Amino acid sequence: MKTVTLAFGTRPEAIKMAPVQRALTARDDLRVRVLLTGQHREQLEQALAVFAVRADRDLEVMAERQRLPDLFGRIVPAAARALAELESDYVLVHGDTLTTFAVAWAAFLEQIPVGHVEAGLRSGRMDEPFPEEANRRLTDALADLALAPTPGAAANLRAEGFDPQRVITTGQTGIDAVRFAAARGRLPGGLPPGPYVTVTLHRRENWPSLANLAAALARTARAHPKFTFVYPVHKNPVVREAVRPALTGVPNFVLLEPLEFSQMAALLAASELVVTDSGGLQEEGAALGVPVVVARNVTERPEGVEAGILKLAGNEPEAFERTLREVLANRELRSRMAAAPNPYGDGRAAERVARAVAWRLGLEERPENWDGRT
């Protein structure tokens, strides 16, 4: 029997790979192994909890305030050894983190074919998001199978010359995950009453403006006292030190530790608005019908902007604040945004990913592309 190893290391990869692990494990013609790099520690464990995923290996590479070149240097040799020891015939990586590219590179050097889940996203700018745009392009360049979450992502890959047979449109596995988690989740205990605005900010390219973005959020929250802002703050000390001074003590602003994913999904489902620079939250908002103000200049997830549920506010604090206040002041605008169709997945993405891998291993026919309709 052939062995498929799923390799991942951070919170968002874990969340979006868990449904894939489930779909592959449901087959009786494949052996499934899970290799964690441990690029994240607590946030990775929390993400896995609701899905009850057990790891076969954990490389435990995380260090406090890790530097990216050091992290890369720790992952590649350890991942290469672990992939070989697990007797991997096929490797799946996810998304655009350093783990994604480092493991893809390790697998390539070991001559083990790699499938890239969430392939083909493009912001069009190598420096934004940084370093994710480079990670995803480099991973696609090494991939045997490009599993595109949307028809648009698949079109990007074909335009770059990727063999169309090996590009398969699956939908976003994160949509499968958030539905699963929202059905099981409860709001975190002790929250004041809503309506809620869920906030997350952590991206590297936003670090220079993070303290000013937090100050803009504080002013906006004070101007809109009927909303309760809830911000589970990323563990990264750089992020914590930047956002806490401006947001501590704002009466309708709750700062929390990172939430377990089922609580996060419940919070999202109960929110009237999401404000974020995260990738996955853009899709989760769209899937749950919650409008999203995106604190970025560009997005590799343009479908939601076109559909109307995402609004790009940029990361320049004044413009960001203006857009945020406009959306909070206008209930009718929020309803219009919320009514947009979800372009990111029909909840069956993981099943298509599993079938695509089985096809590459000669176990079944190539699955049809998802057509983008939900």
Ligand code: UD1
């Ligand atoms: C990483 C990814 C980013 C992804 C994000 C998801 C890269 C280059 N960046 O960024 O694409 O959007 O994860 O959250 O791959 N830390 C902890 N505990 C944890 C997690 C992090 O203490 O569970 C702290 C550590 O001090 C660590 C620091 O956060 O050194 C930064 O973690 P790192 O994975 O390097 O960067 P992220 O900003 O989390």
Ligand code: UDP
């Ligand atoms: N998330 C979570 N708990 C939190 C914050 C986020 O479970 O406290 C989830 C969120 O719903 C999404 C994913 O983590 O599924 C996003 O991860 P993150 O923001 O770390 O990374 P990004 O999406 O920016 O790569």
